[in-house]
Amino acid sequence: MQTYKIERVGIADLEFDGDVIGQSAGAKPQVRIYRTNTSHYILTIAADAERARAQRFDKPIDLVNWLKAQLGSITIDAQSAIEAAAKNDDTFKTYWTERVE
16 A cells, blocks of 8 residues: 555645556546545546646446546547556456346
């Protein structure tokens, strides 16, 4: 666990203890997904070099719906962050995997 402080655009900063469970590729990931030590999820979308749009969620479905609303669709960066989160978190894996019997 690590303590994070996310500087947000136009609203109060977001501080929490947790881990990165998914992020987009590249030296400066545009999308990051964190899991807090109390099992909440934090999504950040880079706004500029210093600030982000960030929000807390209780469930992966709410996080993905907010992400779609912010970006207009699931972009390549968003997809890679979600898929990484599904590999690192069982709740995300259950949500992001469609099982057919």
